[in-house]
Amino acid sequence: MKKKISNLLGREFRFLARPLNFWSRLLLLLAAVTIFVSLFFPLWRMHLVAPQYSDGLDLFIYCYKILGGGLNGQHLVEINNLNHYIGMAPIVQADFLEMRWMPFVFGLIILMILRSVVFGQMGNVVDLFAVYCYFGIFSIGSFWYRLYQYGHNLDLHAPMTIKPFTPLLLGTKQIANFRESSYPELGAILLCASVLMILLAGWFSRKETVE
Amino acid sequence: MKNNASASYLVTVAVIVGAFGLTSCGKSTTAKNERSANAQATYVAPGEQDEYYLFYSGGHSGQVFVAGIPSMRHITTIPVYAPYPATGYGFDEESKKMLGDYTWGDVHHPALSQTASKYDGRWLFVNDNANNRVARIDLRDFKTHQILGPIPNSSGNHGSSFVTENTEYLMVATRFSVPLPKGRVADPNDYAKEFNGMVSALKVDPQTGEMSVAWQILTPPFDWDLASTGKGPSSGWAFWTSYNSEMAHDVLEANASQKDRDLTAIVNWKAAAQAVADGKAQDMGGVPVLDPARVPGILYFLPIGKSPHGVDVDPSGKWIAYGGKLQPSVTVVNFEKLQAAINNKTFDGDFRGTPIVKYESVVEGEVPVGLGPLHTQYDGAGNAYTAMFIDSNITKWKLPPWSDDERKDMNKTVLDKVSTHFSTGHLVVAGSDTAHPYGKWLVAMNKLSAGRHINVGPAQPESSQLMDISGAKMKMVAEAYTEPEPHFAQILKVSEIQPIEAYPKAENKDPNAVWDKEHTGVTRNGTSVEAKVTAVRSRFVPDRIDAQVGDDLTIHVTNVEQTRDMIHGFGLVENNINLVMDPGETKTLHIKLTKPGVFPYYCTNFCSALHQEMQGYLVVSNAGQPVPGAVYTNGAAPAPVPDAGASVPATANPVAATPASTP
Numbered sequence: 001m002k003k004k005i006s007n008l009l010g011r012e013f014r015f016l017a018r019p020l021n022f023w024s025r026l027l028l029l030l031a032a033v034t035i036f037v038s039l040f041f042p043l044w045r046m047h048l049v050a051p052q053y054s055d056g057l058d059l060f061i062y063c064y065k066i067l068g069g070g071l072n073g074q075h076l077v078e079i080n081n082l083n084h085y086i087g088m089a090p091i092v093q094a095d096f097l098e099m100r101w102m103p104f105v106f107g108l109i110i111l112m113i114l115r116s117v118v119f120g121q122m123g124n125v126v127d128l129f130a131v132y133c134y135f136g137i138f139s140i141g142s143f144w145y146r147l148y149q150y151g152h153n154l155d156l157h158a159p160m161t162i163k164p165f166t167p168l169l170l171g172t173k174q175i176a177n178f179r180e181s182s183y184p185e186l187g188a189i190l191l192c193a194s195v196l197m198i199l200l201a202g203w204f205s206r207k208e209t210v211e
Numbered sequence: 212m213k214n215n216a217s218a219s220y221l222v223t224v225a226v227i228v229g230a231f232g233l234t235s236c237g238k239s240t241t242a243k244n245e246r247s248a249n250a251q252a253t254y255v256a257p258g259e260q261d262e263y264y265l266f267y268s269g270g271h272s273g274q275v276f277v278a279g280i281p282s283m284r285h286i287t288t289i290p291v292y293a294p295y296p297a298t299g300y301g302f303d304e305e306s307k308k309m310l311g312d313y314t315w316g317d318v319h320h321p322a323l324s325q326t327a328s329k330y331d332g333r334w335l336f337v338n339d340n341a342n343n344r345v346a347r348i349d350l351r352d353f354k355t356h357q358i359l360g361p362i363p364n365s366s367g368n369h370g371s372s373f374v375t376e377n378t379e380y381l382m383v384a385t386r387f388s389v390p391l392p393k394g395r396v397a398d399p400n401d402y403a404k405e406f407n408g409m410v411s412a413l414k415v416d417p418q419t420g421e422m423s424v425a426w427q428i429l430t431p432p433f434d435w436d437l438a439s440t441g442k443g444p445s446s447g448w449a450f451w452t453s454y455n456s457e458m459a460h461d462v463l464e465a466n467a468s469q470k471d472r473d474l475t476a477i478v479n480w481k482a483a484a485q486a487v488a489d490g491k492a493q494d495m496g497g498v499p500v501l502d503p504a505r506v507p508g509i510l511y512f513l514p515i516g517k518s519p520h521g522v523d524v525d526p527s528g529k530w531i532a533y534g535g536k537l538q539p540s541v542t543v544v545n546f547e548k549l550q551a552a553i554n555n556k557t558f559d560g561d562f563r564g565t566p567i568v569k570y571e572s573v574v575e576g577e578v579p580v581g582l583g584p585l586h587t588q589y590d591g592a593g594n595a596y597t598a599m600f601i602d603s604n605i606t607k608w609k610l611p612p613w614s615d616d617e618r619k620d621m622n623k624t625v626l627d628k629v630s631t632h633f634s635t636g637h638l639v640v641a642g643s644d645t646a647h648p649y650g651k652w653l654v655a656m657n658k659l660s661a662g663r664h665i666n667v668g669p670a671q672p673e674s675s676q677l678m679d680i681s682g683a684k685m686k687m688v689a690e691a692y693t694e695p696e697p698h699f700a701q702i703l704k705v706s707e708i709q710p711i712e713a714y715p716k717a718e719n720k721d722p723n724a725v726w727d728k729e730h731t732g733v734t735r736n737g738t739s740v741e742a743k744v745t746a747v748r749s750r751f752v753p754d755r756i757d758a759q760v761g762d763d764l765t766i767h768v769t770n771v772e773q774t775r776d777m778i779h780g781f782g783l784v785e786n787n788i789n790l791v792m793d794p795g796e797t798k799t800l801h802i803k804l805t806k807p808g809v810f811p812y813y814c815t816n817f818c819s820a821l822h823q824e825m826q827g828y829l830v831v832s833n834a835g836q837p838v839p840g841a842v843y844t845n846g847a848a849p850a851p852v853p854d855a856g857a858s859v860p861a862t863a864n865p866v867a868a869t870p871a872s873t874p
Contacts, residue, residue: 072715074773081748081772085821159749159821 016123018208024201025117028125031197032113035106038190039063044143046167047181048079059091061143062187063102066093087158088150098142105135113198125202132195144169249688252679255282263641264703265654266321266335267675270696273316275337275348280641280652280702283677283691291346291355292316292339299780299791300355303798309358317341319369319698320437324378324420328442328528328646332708334420335701336381338371345372345381345413347420350708352793359422363496364391365409370435370451372413376442376646380425380480381413382449388432392496402460406432409500410451410478410510426487426499428510431563432458433474434467437521437586440480442646443528445546447481450531454518468537472514472570474562475522475533477549483509504564511553512567515542521586521637525595526646530575530610532587532595540577541584541597543611549573576613578624580606586699588640590680591648594626598635598655604628605638605655605678607685629685631676633659640680641702649704653678653685656697664692673697712775714795721797723767728752732844739763740843746770746779746792748819751812754827757841761834762804769797780815783829789815807833 020028042060049056057079058069068076080090093099109132116124144166152164165175172181184192255261261279269276273293277286293315294301301310316339324334335348344360345368362368367387374381388406390397397405407429414425434455441448456474459466483501486492491506492499503510519542521534531544551557552573558566583601589610590596597606607627609617617623636658641649660674672692679686716726725731725743731752733742740758744751746768758764768781770792781790781800785808790798814825832838 072717072773078774081774159824 015206016121016126017210018122018205019210020116020120020122020125020201020205021208024125024205025120027197027201027204028113028117031194031201032110032117034190034194034197035110035113038187038194039103039106041187041190042067042185043187043191045183045185047183048178049181050177050179052177060185062099063106064099066091066096066099085158086160086162087155089153089155091150096146098139102139109135116201122202122205122208125198125205129195129198129202132198136191136195140169249686253281253283253677253689255279255284260705261286262705263649263652264705264708265639266323266701266703267656267693267697268318268321268337268699269694270319270698271315271317271341272694272696273318273339275318275321275335276693276697277353278675278691278693280654281677281689283675283689285691285693287353289348289353289355291318291337291348292342292344292358296789297791299789299798302788302800303790304801305799306355309355311358313342313344315341316344316346320372321699321701322372322374322381322644323701323703324415325374325645326377328376330642330645330701330703330707331378332703334378334415336372336374336422338368338383340367340369340371340386343368345383345422347422349420350703351710352714353710356420357422359413359424361393362411362413362424363498364393364427364500365411366393367434370438373438373440373449374415375440375449375480376446378415378417380484381415381422382438382440382478382480383411383413384430384435384438384451384476385409386434386436388434391429399460402432403458406460408432408435410435410449410476411498412480412483424498426483426492426501427495428478428483428501428503430476430503430510431456433476434463435476436519439522439524439531439644441524441528441546442526444550445524445528445531447479448546449478449480450522450524451476451478452515452519452522452533454520454536468518470517471538472516473518474512474567475515475519477511477513477553477568479509479511510565512562512565513544513549513573514559514567514570515544516540520584521598523587523589523643525589525610526591526643526648528646532597534584534586534597535577536583536585536600539582539584540579541587541595541608542577543575544573545575545611548575575611576618576621576624578608579621580608580625581628583634585635586637588638588643588653589648590640590650591642592650594680596638596640596653596680596685598631598638600634600636600658602628603633603635603657604630605635605653605685607680627684629678629687631655631657631687632663632674632690633657633661637697637699639700639702641704644701649702651679651681652702653680654700654702656700658696660692663690712794713773713777714793716771716773716795719769719795719797721767721769721799723799724769724797725767726769726771733757733842734845735762735843735847736845739765742766744768744781746781746814746825747772748777749814749821749825751781751814751825751827755830755840756812756827757830757832757838757843758804759832759834759837760804760807762831763801764804764829765799765801767797767799768792770794777818778816779818779825781812782815783812784810786810786829791816804831807831 042062044061046059047056057075060067112128147167151166168182261282263280265278265280267276275289290300300306318337319340322336323330337346343362343365346355347357349356365385366389367385369386370384372381385408388408390405391407410428412425413422433453436452438451452475453473455467457467457469486506487499492501515533517537519533520536523532529546533542552568557569557572559569580597581599581602583599584597585600587595587597593610595608595610609624635655638655640653655676657674660671673696675691677689679688731743733756740762742756770779772794777794792798810829812827
């Protein structure tokens with residue numbers, strides 16, 4: 001039994017110590033570039049269509065900012081203006097604390113990737129994957145929590161009273177006269193791609209050994 | 212001339228026959244299959260848009276009407292010379308200042324700005340025949356931005372406003388001569404000696420469009436009627452018709468119709484501008500005025516029959532068509548011949564020192580279009596269209612060059628006629644006054660609708676008729692009605708302009724604009740009270756303004772919205788105030804408070820589901836008797852409180868004091 005465990009640990013140790021081949025390192029580098037590029041694109045888009053807004057109102061969520069659609073981000077002003085009728089607090093960037101530290105974390109992850117490229121060990125990839133996944137799941141969770149808060153802390157003195165709700169994170173649904181669609185945008189797709197690249201980097205070097 | 216005598220006789224007969232005709236006909240005889248084809252040609256389905264803007268002059272309504280082609284639907288009204296509560300025009304301080312002491316104007320001839328003889332989509336200029344003004348509408352926001360005038364030394368601003376090929380100038384001339392400078396009094400019996408006309412050039416700033424009076428040319432007291440500016444070979448020239456070279460001052464309908472040909476004006480505006488630059492002008496009322504007797508080469512006269520009304524230069528700039536009005540033909544002048552005649556001094560003497568160009572040396576031909584030809588337009592494909600007032604039709608004819616056969620029998624140059632209903636004044640072909648007309652559509656603006664519409668009583672609307680001129684034969688396809696009274700119009704392709712739909716916040720330079728609650732408020736300094744108010748769906752901040760009788764109250768309202776069509780009004784009950792603010796716009800009102808009371812103010816332009824709730828109160832207490840709740844943002848004391856019992860407290864409520872009575 002003890003031997004079995006130490007065997008397993010030995011295999012694990014050898015696995016984690018496997019060197020990363022050229023293709024894996026290239027993939028990792030590509031993942032770092034992809035993450036960097038994703039910063040310039042929105043992660044999420046919320047699209048609201050009503051009879052009076054047939055072209056729709058847009059909210060674009062970046063990791064570091066919220067941008068309304070239309071000229072000069074006018075759609076955000078418009079959405080806040082409409083939300084005040086149901087007593088929803090105005091959506092302001094300052095309230096999204098995570099937007100201050102998210103770019104920093106992405107920088108950190110890019111640094112970790114570059115470190116893996118240089119150190120070139122399977123253990124680095126495992127670290128990277130774990131931290132990245134944790135960060136991703138935490139971010140989505142925190143985004144959902146923001147939505148929950150906006151939809152549940154409604155001013156009771158508002159002109160219109162509606163049942164508290166959580167704006168949709170993913171999918172399409174009807175809220176009063178608005179049809180809301182919420183979907184990932186190019187930024188999120190690039191991030192998913194970078195996760196895949198990290199996984200593949202590990203996969204391609206799973207059988208590598210030190211010569 | 213025997214010919215003309217018979218023409219006059221014909222005119223009389225036609226008027227009488229026409230008058231009988233009006234009572235009997237007027238019912239549509241359009242065949243069923245033709246109806247559906249016409250309907251399809253003009254149908255703009257819900258949600259779809261017209262292809263062209265039609266800018267009508269609004270005549271003595273003082274406004275400009277905007278319709279769409281081909282639907283002919285009225286889309287909006289642009290107020291220019293008269294207050295218009297629908298858009299709050301004439302109620303805020305800025306537009307009140309532009310209107311001055313006048314509450315009406317008489318818009319006749321809209322002119323789109325041009326660059327290289329093509330519409331550049333920047334401005335629309337319109338004249339005021341009554342008060343001698345010209346206004347500029349910016350096509351970025353479809354609003355009036357400047358009213359220039361009354362123009363000095365100029366009276367009866369009818370031959371106006373015609374843009375030169377690069378909008379260097381607006382050319383303007385007097386219809387009603389008066390003793391000059393204005394304000395001088397003379398006996399109308401001394402009309403020929405004491406009265407004068409004037410041709411004016413208004414300079415247009417190429418960047419801002421700001422108009423200013425540049426210079427003028429003194430003329431005899433003929434009644435200058437309409438004008439057209441040159442292009443291509445006739446670049447730098449402008450042409451006016453006149454109807455009173457008899458210089459009559461009374462019973463003009465007869466006394467100004469005596470001559471077979473009236474002297475029309477041919478102005479070399481480039482030479483005139485140069486003469487002014489050379490210091491050849493004399494000051495009159497602050498304007499450099501050129502006397503053509505002393506400055507040769509700027510003005511020529513050309514006799515044209517008879518009491519000619521419209522003059523229109525064709526897209527090539529070579530042909531000039533004069534509408535005969537009292538003779539049954541259009542006179543076509545060849546500009547190249549005109550230029551040669553001027554260079555070779557082929558003159559028939561002069562009038563008061565101005566050379567008279569020899570008629571025969573410049574006229575290409577007289578096209579026998581029919582009775583009462585007024586205005587001519589062009590499609591850019593060699594065809595001309597003339598509006599016939601007396602015959603009540605549009606006549607299509609062929610521009611020169613004409614074959615020998617056609618010259619022998621000028622009737623052969625007449626291609627087509629379509630009846631109009633009734634008595635067409637102006638007509639417009641899309642882009643006719645540019646070097647490259649759009650063609651395709653023609654709108655006839657008729658002076659009489661004479662019961663074709665549903666009966667709305669004795670005040671009858673004006674009719675407009677849309678014709679498809681893309682084929683060999685003209686085809687009338689639609690009819691529309693407007694309020695009085697379109698004279699001329701301009702047609703602009705919708706795709707050529709991109710008007711804004713909200714005023715960008717960054718562009719609002721009004722020092723009294725406020726954008727958030729924190730900066731709103733009411734301040735008092737002595738007896739002047741100033742309120743800065745925001746308007747947003749669905750509230751005013753503040754929704755209470757306190758003042759007292761005797762105060763000068765100024766209210767600045769900013770519509771802080773940036774969303775299209777989110778327009779807010781500010782109607783102040785029983786104070787004759789209605790501001791209307793477009794998104795991003797700030798407007799200011801000023802009133803001297805004379806009566807106490809609590810005056811509600813409310814949003815007049817329906818904005819949202821809670822529009823009804825968008826209201827507030829102006830509390831005007833008696834002087835020295837502020838209500839306890841009065842608050843001023845700058846901490847000013849509401850006002851000294853008088854001795855208790857000196858007068859009725861502001862809060863006394865006679866209704867509450869009276870016990871409720873039950874029957």
